[in-house]
Every structure is written in C-alpha cells, then in structure tokens.
Amino acid sequence: MAPAWLLAPAAAVFTAFWLLPIARLTTVGAGGPDGIAAYAAVVTNPAYFGSLVSTVLLSAGVTVATLVISGVAGMFLSRNKFPGRGLLTAMLTFPLAFPGVVVGFMVILLAGRQGLIGDITQWVFDERLVFAYSMAGLFVGYLYFSIPRVILTIMAAAEKLDPKLEEAARSLGASPWRVIVDVLVPGLKPALISAGAICFATSMGAFGTAFTLATRINVLPITIYTEFTNYANFATAASLSIVLGVLTWLVLNLARTFAGSTVAAAA
Amino acid sequence: MRRGARFWLQLGFTVFVCLFLVVPVVMSVLAGVTENFFIGAKSGLTLRWIGEVWSLYANTVYLSIGIAVACLAVTLLLGVPAAYALARTQNRWARAFEELLVLPVAVPGLATALALILMYGQLRGFRASWTFILVGHVLFTLPFMVRSVLAVIDLQTLEDAAASLGASFRQRFFQVILPNAKPGILAGSLMVVTLSMGEFNITWMLHTPLTQTLPVGLADSYASMRLEIGSAYTIVFFFMIVPLLVALQFISDRVGQNK
Secondary structure (H helix, E strand, O other): OOOHHHHHHHHHHHHHHHHHHHHHHHHHHHOOOOHHHHHHHHHHOHHHHHHHHHHHHHHHHHHHHHHHHHHHHHHHHHHOOOOOHHHHHHHHHHHHHOOHHHHHHHHHHHHOOOOHHHHHHHHHHOOOOOOOOOHHHHHHHHHHHHHHHHHHHHHHHHHHOOHHHHHHHHHOOOOHHHHHHHHHHHHHHHHHHHHHHHHHHHHHHOOHHHHHHOOOOOOHHHHHHHHHHOOOOHHHHHHHHHHHHHHHHHHHHHHHHHHHHHHHHHO | OOOOHHHHHHHHHHHHHHHHHHHHHHHHHHHHOEOOOOOOHHHOEOOHHHHHHHHHHHHHHHHHHHHHHHHHHHHHHHHHHHHHHHHHOOOHHHHHHHHHHHHHHHOOHHHHHHHHHHHHOOOHHHHHOHHHHHHHHHHHHHHHHHHHHHOOOOOHHHHHHHHHOOOOHHHHHHHHHHHHOHHHHHHHHHHHHHHHHHOOHHHHHHOOOOOOOHHHHHHHHHHHOOHHHHHHHHHHHHHHHHHHHHHHHHHHHHHHHHO
C-alpha cells in the first residue's frame, strides 16, 4: 500500500488552482444580471447560438475530413514498405508540436494575401484566391493541426490489425471498397472514435489559430474572448466557457465509452 | 515488385498531404531569411530579420525557457510521487483523481485561464508575475507527466522483493522505483517541456505586457510585424522545438522496443 501523502502535493495544487477556480467560474457565470439563465443563453441568444452552431459544424467537418485524409494516408504508410516511407512519416508528424498560433501563420503563408495559393491562382486564372482570414482558413488550419495527431493514432492501430484479414477478404472476392467498409473501418473503429473525438474537442476549444487568422471569425472561443476582454462581460464569458467545457468533456467521455466497449468486445 | 495503380494513387495522395504540411514550413523558413518576400529570393538572403527578432523578442525566448524549466521541476515534484501512489492504489478515489487531473487538458484552455483570472486576478503581485503563467502550464502538463510515469511504474514485484530483503520505503523509492521508471520520467519530461514551450490558449489570457512568452510574442508579431519578421521568429521557434521533438521520438522508440 502506497503512502497516500504522496498524492497530497498534486491534489493540493490541483484543488487550489483548478477545482476552486472552476467552481468560482461556475458561480460567476450565474452571477450576472440574468442569473442562472445565463447558462441557457448559449441556446436562447441568437448570436451565441449562431456561434455555437458554426463551431460545432466546423469541428464536425474538420473531424470527418481529418479522419478520411489521415485514414487513407495512415493505412497506406503502414501497409506498404517503400524507400522514402520513413521520411514521409516523419514529415507528416513533424507539425505535431506546433501551437495553434503557428498553425494560423502556416495558413496565412498558404492562403493569405501574399500566400502560395494566391500566387498560383493569380498565375493560372489571373485572380488571387485568398481565404486565410475566414471560416475556410480556420478549417484548413484545424486540418493542419489535426492530421499529424490522427495519422499517428491510425498507424499505431493499423500495426495491430492483422493484414491477413484484408488478404482473406480480397481472396474471397471482396472489392477494395468492401474491404474498407467490412474489414478496415470495423478493425480501426476504436482508434477512429477516440482520434475523432480528440480532434473534435480540440477544434471546439482551440483559440490560437482563430486568433491569428482573424479575431472576427464567429466561433465560440473567440466569442468568449471578445465578451471577456472587449466588453468585460464576465458572467457571459464564464457561463459560455463552462458550457463549452462541459460539451467537449461530454464528447470525449462518450467516445471513450464507445471505443472502450468495442475494444472489450473485440478482445 | 510490381505496384498497381492503386499504390501510385495512394502514394500521390499521401505525398500531397505531406506537401500541405511541409510547404508552409519551408515557406516560413525562406521568408525569414529573404530580404523581401514579395519580390522573392532574388532580393537576396539575409539574417537581418533574425537579428531584428532577437532585439525585439529575445526576452520572450528566455521567459519561455525559464517557465518550461520551472514547469518541469514542479511537474516532476508533484507528478512522479502522484503517479506512484496512483499505480499502487486500486480504489475508486484514485481513479476519480486520475480522471480529474486530465480535465485541464480536456476542457478548453480558455475556461481554465478565465477561472484563474477570476479567482486570483485580484492578487496584483501574483497576477503580474511569470508564476501566474507557470500555474496554467503546470495544470496543463501535469497529466502528461503522470500518464507517462504511470505507464512504466508498475513495479510491484520488484518493490516487494526489495521490501522482503529489508529495504525501507525511502530506499525502495530512490533505489528501485526511480531508476526503473526512468524512461517514463524522461519521456514525460520532454513532453512537458515541449508543451510548455508551445502553450498559447491559456498563456494568452494570463500574460501581461511584461510577461510575454514565445508563442505570445509570435501572435504579436504575426498581427503587427511584416511577414519576414513573423517568419524569422517562427524559425527561432522551430529551432527550439525540433531538438525536443527528435529526442521525444528517440525515447518513445526505445521505450517501445523494451516492451
């Protein structure tokens, strides 16, 4: 039996600097002119609701796109051996440690006013395509942020998936599409669910990329930031951030329940 | 070996994704050493922008390193004993505590930062000092330290053997547990330093004009400086983060092989 006092320092710091402040945040959220109703504002106030909806849609879109892109690339890299494979994998996972602000800058370099896509479209169509400072830019940024993480998860899961299953399906006459739907997706399901949930939760709460691209993009973290800093509207900022926190936590927990139970069923 | 059309199609796709990730990195490195990015490389290469970044933002680099080191020290002191205790305790409370610790990572950093400001913002001295940012970083990185140590610290048999030979708790902890948990502690440490160096979501809300970290300075330069300076500053960031990443990869490969 381990001495419980070993846990005490971590527990004390965590209580003083997270649990108590979050409890305080919750009460501040209900302490505005609207009282506890402030927590419903995210649904009842059209502006906040709009920003919630666009955040959820954006995050869902990013999650689906990331899973498809990383699924194809990750499966390809783990099922084929060829010269340069290691280099490709290294390049795909390199941006893993980039903070959101740096990712935002990468999007500006790609699709900003002096960006590469602008140069190319200028050259080909004689018209500059610039979309970095909008929802589309944010979408590209979150893709950039999520792909490395999800590829790593999928490659790790694919290593554990027996290639003989795919061969058996193929030799029994399954089309490549059926192999994907009937063998690969079910086999990778726990990894897809947990990677997807993390991707979704990160996109919901991310702040740095949106902040770099444009502080007027209508997503919830930016709304919270503006309410807090520009309008000193502490109660609204507090209640919105609690709602956002609960939402991301729920998604992560749901995913874990699902991914966990399938893991158990497979084992 | 003959490769079908599907192979080349998938390879093409993977290379395209790769380019999407790598091309902007290359562009920012080029832009940071080009006299004028709008004109291009023919305007000449220069280290002038890097120099300018250093004169404008050197203190953010020092502060980030300082905070990362302090954060590492704190997470080691709090996290290693906690991981050990959690590994040994098989009850509901221990699992609940483990779950709680991860919350600052699961919940958006904005919420954590707002909560800290509303609770401790009135303490002027604390609010204005770099330790306010340190608190945010410790909350965010602690679960990573605890998890990586937990992954290797299941040493019950070894410890029981030491105990049966008469080793005291202190002897067991420092001579059996710590040396054997070293790979996990090392991986956790690199993770903590890397995350702390790059943390923005919490830091942006907690910083003051006098306590700007590297990512905060980056955001500032992207918003208000010319593209070449933002790029040069990004090169400085890459320069600090890449060695950490390489080391992390190396360690996790080694830990993986040992299993």
